[in-house]
Amino acid sequence: MGKYQYETGTIIGKGGIELFFQRWIALNPAAALVVVHGLGEHSGRYGNLINWLDGKRISIYALDHRGHGRSAGKRGHVDSFYDYVIDLSFFVESIKGEFPTVPIFLLGHSMGAIIAVLYALRHKGSIHGLILSSPAFTPIAEATPAELMVASFLSKYFPTMSISNKINANYLSHHRETVAEYQNDPLVHDRISIRWYTEFVKSAQECLTRANELTIPILIFHGIDDRIVDFSGSIQFFDSVSSLDKTKLLFEGLYHETMNEVEHEREKVLAAISKWILTHCVRKTAPIKKNRTKSKTT
16 A cells, blocks of 8 residues: 555544544545445455555555444444434545545445445535445345344344344455454444344335335345345345436346455456446546446456
């Protein structure tokens, strides 16, 4: 990461909670990429992406969500998913205040993709593009109607009650070092609250229901062998969005964290991300004259 200026800091989120962030500032940036991380992890797990983009004039910003990483808050708890969205909006506005002319792209992974979509729906016109990595619209282990009814009751009366998030780290990546690092990372946790769960279910459904409201450029990618989140949700979302400029990439044989797969596989993903961002930096002020919808399985 020799070409980046690396900095850390904190911002104050909704309700006065202190949130940790990191940023990697490029010299004369052509774009700003805001990484919105997934459940139980943190902003420090995107080294492959950062290394790949180093030297490509793309500044990177990453926030630890409340209840995650080095940010304050009960681990894995949130009163509303829109708390995440509000925190993210404060972060994005701080970036705009510092670099007002640089186009901003959101990259949301898994749970972070839901947050990124909700942000794009609430703040239409505020970002230049949306990148979704293995979005958690349809988890493999979905609850039964009876389980959802019990969860709804507990969420009302015991909202902070904590349970396991049931993520099997072995299915994050085929890269064994990545799995081991995740399992031994003191900033990673495996807890969710009952309120978090009911908010997650509601928010994932909202993303699918309101996908047709989105018109900004979108890149969505998913591993077909993902055993944590079903890639069919990505297809449903992609087919529903109204964006004329949208691209879907499905990668054969890859697990949930495609950017953290074995080297020769993740390079395909990282190359697609950087190419898409740089292409859309050039196009950001030009009108879209035709449908740029693309779908590809690799």
